[in-house]
Amino acid sequence: MRRLDAAAVERELSRLGASLGTPLAVAAETASTNDDARSAAAAGAPHGAAFLADAQTQGRGRGGRSWHSPPGENLYLSVVLRPGLPASSVAPIALVMGLAVASVVERRLASAARRRREPSLDDGPAAEVRLKWPNDVLVGGRKLAGILVEAQLRGDAVSSVIVGVGLNVHASSFPPELSARATSLAMLGIDDVPRELLAAELLQALGDAAARFEAGRLAPFAEDLARLDWLRGRRVDVAGVTGVAAGIDPEGHLLIHGADGVLRAVAAGEVSVIAG
Ligand code: BTN
Numbered sequence: 001m002r003r004l005d006a007a008a009v010e011r012e013l014s015r016l017g018a019s020l021g022t023p024l025a026v027a028a029e030t031a032s033t034n035d036d037a038r039s040a041a042a043a044g045a046p047h048g049a050a051f052l053a054d055a056q057t058q059g060r061g062r063g064g065r066s067w068h069s070p071p072g073e074n075l076y077l078s079v080v081l082r083p084g085l086p087a088s089s090v091a092p093i094a095l096v097m098g099l100a101v102a103s104v105v106e107r108r109l110a111s112a113a114r115r116r117r118e119p120s121l122d123d124g125p126a127a128e129v130r131l132k133w134p135n136d137v138l139v140g141g142r143k144l145a146g147i148l149v150e151a152q153l154r155g156d157a158v159s160s161v162i163v164g165v166g167l168n169v170h171a172s173s174f175p176p177e178l179s180a181r182a183t184s185l186a187m188l189g190i191d192d193v194p195r196e197l198l199a200a201e202l203l204q205a206l207g208d209a210a211a212r213f214e215a216g217r218l219a220p221f222a223e224d225l226a227r228l229d230w231l232r233g234r235r236v237d238v239a240g241v242t243g244v245a246a247g248i249d250p251e252g253h254l255l256i257h258g259a260d261g262v263l264r265a266v267a268a269g270e271v272s273v274i275a276g
Pocket of ligand 1 (some may be wrong): 032
């Protein structure tokens with residue numbers, strides 16, 4: 001089993017000119033890289049400080065769930081952002097971070113398809129990268145990456161935003177409770193990209209997306225949000241609001257078209273997709 005090589009991540013970061021990833025800490029094992037990033041931010045870590053671990057013992061997902069974090073297989077990465085934004089406008093950054101991760105996955109799938117000389121990525125639904133609001137990255141309907149965004153506020157100001165990304169890379173199987181819903185790059189036919197390079201590509205994409213969000217909020221992302229929206233047209237329930245998902249509004253809220261004809265905007269919550 002190959003351990004994560006910190007020097008290789010640093011080399012790739014500087015080759016790509018990534019704006020995030022300095023300083024970089026790489027642990028063999030930690031409880032949660034989001035916790036590491038949060039403590040470092042509280043102690044004054046700068047914008048861009050990044051935390052990677054080969055394994056997590058208490059990897060966390062949204063809604064208090066745990067995140068499957070075995071050693072040697074996947075990427076567990078958290079970064080400290082210090083956006084110059086008021087607290088009232090920071091929430092949609094979670095969506096934008098999802099788009100950034102999706103863009104790295106799309107590029108990797110496209111280059112693997114080119115190497116196999118497939119004419120395009122649209123050969124079949126199995127290759128489709130989608131974003132499930134707010135920020136799950138799905139390929140072929142299965143979850144490839146999850147993102148946990150935690151903001152620390154000081155009054156009306158944002159003191160820091162911790163963005164944690166879990167990307168399934170080499171995993172060839174998952175525990176039974178995940179196996180029907182999860183996938184990995186290896187399962188999608190990509191098993192030749194080192195985790196170090198993927199980590200650098202993620203940090204580059206997250207940094208670019210954070211800068212664009214700071215400058216233009218969600219407007220520069222509107223097209224990608226619509227293009228990648230996995231929920232659109234599906235029947236959903238978010239905290240008791242039910243109906244058909246009808247896109248994402250300019251504030252990043254999920255639009256739900258109820259059976260009563262009313263279009264409601266939901267700011268946050270766990271989405272259940274209603275079968276049938
Ligand atoms: C989700 O889909 O529920 C979010 C999962 C986020 C997992 C990542 S792994 C790196 C970072 N550290 C954590 O404890 N969680 C995030």
